[in-house]
Amino acid sequence: MARFFRSSLLLTSFSAVLLAFTSWNTFGVSALSSGEDVIERDLCIIGGGSAGTYSAIRMRDQGKSVVVVEKKGRMGGHTETFTDPATGLTTDAGVIVFHNLTIATDYFARFNIPLTTRNVSMNAQYIDLRTGESVPYTPQDPTEAFAAYAAQLAKYPFLDTGFNLPDPVPEELLIPFRDFAAKYNLGPIMGTIWSISQGIGDLLSQPTLYVMKVFGKDILRSIQVGFLTTKNHDNSELYEKATAELGDDVLLNSHVIYTSREGAGVEVEVETPLGRKLIRAKKLLIAIPPKIENLQGFDLDETEREIFEQFSNNAYYTLVLKGSNIPPAVNNARADLPYLLPKLPDVYTVEKSEIPNYYHVKYGSPYEVSDEQVKQTVLTEVARLQDLESQHKGHDELEIAFYSNHSPTFLAFSPSAIADGFYDRLNGLQGHLNTFYTGATFETLDSTLIWRFTETILPRIFDER
Numbered sequence: 117m118a119r120f121f122r123s124s125l126l127l128t129s130f131s132a133v134l135l136a137f138t139s140w141n142t143f144g145v146s147a148l149s150s151g152e153d154v155i156e157r158d159l160c161i162i163g164g165g166s167a168g169t170y171s172a173i174r175m176r177d178q179g180k181s182v183v184v185v186e187k188k189g190r191m192g193g194h195t196e197t198f199t200d201p202a203t204g205l206t207t208d209a210g211v212i213v214f215h216n217l218t219i220a221t222d223y224f225a226r227f228n229i230p231l232t233t234r235n236v237s238m239n240a241q242y243i244d245l246r247t248g249e250s251v252p253y254t255p256q257d258p259t260e261a262f263a264a265y266a267a268q269l270a271k272y273p274f275l276d277t278g279f280n281l282p283d284p285v286p287e288e289l290l291i292p293f294r295d296f297a298a299k300y301n302l303g304p305i306m307g308t309i310w311s312i313s314q315g316i317g318d319l320l321s322q323p324t325l326y327v328m329k330v331f332g333k334d335i336l337r338s339i340q341v342g343f344l345t346t347k348n349h350d351n352s353e354l355y356e357k358a359t360a361e362l363g364d365d366v367l368l369n370s371h372v373i374y375t376s377r378e379g380a381g382v383e384v385e386v387e388t389p390l391g392r393k394l395i396r397a398k399k400l401l402i403a404i405p406p407k408i409e410n411l412q413g414f415d416l417d418e419t420e421r422e423i424f425e426q427f428s429n430n431a432y433y434t435l436v437l438k439g440s441n442i443p444p445a446v447n448n449a450r451a452d453l454p455y456l457l458p459k460l461p462d463v464y465t466v467e468k469s470e471i472p473n474y475y476h477v478k479y480g481s482p483y484e485v486s487d488e489q490v491k492q493t494v495l496t497e498v499a500r501l502q503d504l505e506s507q508h509k510g511h512d513e514l515e516i517a518f519y520s521n522h523s524p525t526f527l528a529f530s531p532s533a534i535a536d537g538f539y540d541r542l543n544g545l546q547g548h549l550n551t552f553y554t555g556a557t558f559e560t561l562d563s564t565l566i567w568r569f570t571e572t573i574l575p576r577i578f579d580e581r
């Protein structure tokens with residue numbers, strides 16, 4: 117198997133080289149040098165998710181011409197919405213909440229999309245989904261633990277936007293969150309941190325830095341004042357409207373074959389459903405997870421390669437199940453493990469959706485697992501819940517109405533790489549080879565904060581000083 121994998125990798129890179137040479141001659145000049153196959157723009161954006169779409173709209177609003185290259189048939193990335201074919205009702209199955217900050221409210225208002233408040237639900241049942249056993253859970257007053265956590269966060273204001281870490285990186289940010297939580301008695305809020313930080317995998321093993329980024333000041337505030345979500349439970353509307361507005365400036369179902377970034381601008385050759393296109397742009401903005409495997413075709417230099425090779429990632433999967441006799445909100449729990457947290461890979465939560473008889477299930481893993489494994493585990497564990505709910509009188513068939521594999525999620529450096537200054541080196545890539553970067557890897561798993569971070573990058577792109 118490993119050998120097959122290796123040889124298929126070899127084949128892939130060999131065919132990539134062949135592909136590249138079909139339209140690029142040995143001097144690195146594309147054969148697509150003029151006519152309708154050439155697209156000239158100020159900015160070429162790779163990735164039409166949260167960061168890429170926001171960048172495209174903002175740059176166009178500022179009078180710059182853009183083109184977005186998106187590998188899927190839709191924009192939105194992790195924002196996905198399920199529509200019940202029978203009723204037309206919608207429910208968000210990916211990104212759900214935003215912060216009540218003007219950057220988010222202005223963006224939704226620009227597209228005339230109404231928002232409403234959504235609070236964090238704390239009323240889940242705790243059940244060990246491997247056995248169906250109820251796990252005893254007594255909520256504790258979280259006030260002191262929240263105050264202790266907030267006091268620690270306040271020591272690190274540089275975490276508010278991006279990863280502008282001091283040198284040396286404070287030791288406490290590098291210790292596993294397990295130790296940090298024990299030191300500051302965070303027990304009463306560990307369940308809340310865990311449910312909001314889904315996607316970062318094994319919470320207790322993560323360096324405290326990453327937990328503080330994903331569960332930061334803005335999250336603490338939103339827990340108090342409420343998060344925002346779209347009134348129609350259809351966050352994808354934002355991306356549909358943005359796609360319509362961007363029109364021909366979005367190349368869907370398209371991917372990069374070759375880039376050349378050493379001249380005065382960039383050249384990006386792209387495979388699109390209408391054939392190869394050559395994009396000539398002044399600058400490139402990369403808004404995709406910068407893992408080496410995801411940057412096939414890019415002319416990465418050694419500096420870039422060395423940094424991107426350091427990234428590991430987690431895996432995150434979402435499902436919408438149709439069924440009955442399922443409790444409205446369940447946290448997967450383990451009585452034998454610290455803070456009752458389940459061991460991943462496994463289901464995080466099962467929760468009733470806004471559509472009758474449809475339930476959201478979230479599944480996480482510190483490494484990528486097969487779609488089949490995710491689906492099988494989810495069906496088995498939720499059927500166990502149905503048995504429990506019906507008091508073992510049997511259960512209806514469960515149907516997977518929607519499934520999405522969001523991997524890779526959460527690109528992270530090891531604590532030693534963080535200590536060795538890899539975030540400084542990553543930040544140093546902004547502008548290198550006419551290329552800029554934005555997205556979750558540069559901020560955290562949080563759309564509103566990614567937009568805020570993006571606002572710090574966009575002005576730099578055409579700053580000639």
Ligand SMILES: Cc1cc2nc3c(=O)[nH]c(=O)nc-3n(C[C@H](O)[C@H](O)[C@H](O)COP(=O)(O)OP(=O)(O)OC[C@H]3O[C@@H](n4cnc5c(N)ncnc54)[C@H](O)[C@@H]3O)c2cc1C
Binds near residue numbers: 410
């Ligand atoms: C299931 C789930 C739920 C979440 N819920 C929330 C939430 O409620 N609130 C919140 O604020 N955040 C949430 N997040 C965090 C989320 O990651 C960010 O909010 C945001 O979506 C990340 O934006 P991004 O632009 O970096 O990545 P994405 O939104 O993933 O966008 C990346 C885009 O690039 C495309 N792409 C990838 N590789 C290539 C390539 N090689 N070529 C071309 N295109 C490519 C992808 O198809 C995608 O469209 C959630 C994440 C997940 C996975």
